[in-house]
Amino acid sequence: MYAYGPVPSRRLGRSLGVSPIPPKTCSYNCIYCQLGQTGRVQVRRESFYPKEDILSDIGKAVKVINSANIDYITFVGDGEPTLCKDLGWLIGKCKQQWQIPVAVITNGSLLFMKDVRQDLESSDVVLPTLDAGSEDVFRTLNRPHGSIGFEEMLQGQVDFRKEYSGKIWLEVMLVKDVNDSDKSLMEINDAIKQVKPDRIYISVPIRPPAKPGVRPPEPGRIIRAHEIFGTILDLTDYESGEFGFDNYPDARTAITEICSRHPLREEQARDIELRFSESGNIDSMLSDGSLVRVEYQNMPYLLPAKFIGILSK
C-alpha cells in the first residue's frame, strides 16, 4: 500500500499519508530518525514504482475513507519523498481529481534542484526541515549524502521560497547537546530568516531514534529557542487524535502498515486493536517477533522488527 492512515497530524489534521518511495530511502541519515538508519543515502531521483499504481491506491483510499474525512493528502514517504521522480505528476493528478489540499513533508535537501522545485509548485503546503545553521551541525545531525553541502541546501530552500506561492511551514528538530546551544540556535535563526517561512515549528525526538543517546533538550533550552526564534509553534509534546482505519481489513494489517511509517506508542496500538474489536494481535506479533517493544523516554513503543536491525548501529 502506498497510501496509509489517515494519521492524526499536529500540523495537518487528518492526513492521508502517501509514500511514493521504498522503505527508508533518503538523502539524509538523521541521528534522530524514527525509521532507523538509512541503508543507502542517495540523491538520485527515480521512478521507484509505477506512478499510475500510486495514484490508483490514493484513489481507493480516498473513496473508502471519504474525502470529507481527509484534511490533506500528504506526500511524506518512509524517507525523502522528493526522491520520487514522479512527484510533480502525482501532485498534479491529486489536485485535478480531488478537492483535498496537498502537502509535502520534505527534508528540503534537494530543493537546490530546479526539477524538484518545479514538482512542488502545485502543492498547497510544503513542510521542509532546517535543523542546522552551520556545516558542522548539519553533518553531525542530518548526516547528509556527501554531495550535499549546508550552503547549497540552504540556498535551495531560499530559492524555493522566492518561486513558490504556497505556504512553507518550516520544522526545526532540536536535539540535546547537538543543536540546542545559544550559538546553534542563533545560527539556525539566521538561516530561518533567509528562508522566510510562513510558520516555524520546533519539535524534539519523541520516538526511539536511529542513534543511541539522542535526547530531547532540557525545557530551559526549548524556552530559549522560543526567545531566539520569535513566533514559533511548539510540537514538543505527544500528538493526540485518532488514526483512520477504514482503509484496513483488520487490526494486524492496520498496526503493521501504520507502525512501518509512524512508530506507535503501545497505548495507541492497543487502541487500534480495540477499534477493530479484536484482541491478541499485538501480543501474538510481539511473540512471533514481527513487532518489538522499545522504551524511549520511559514510554513503550512498538516498532516493526525490520527497524531493529537498522537501529542503533
Ligand code: SF4
Ligand atoms: S528524519 Fe527524515 S530526513 Fe532524516 S533520515 Fe529520517 S526520513 Fe530522512
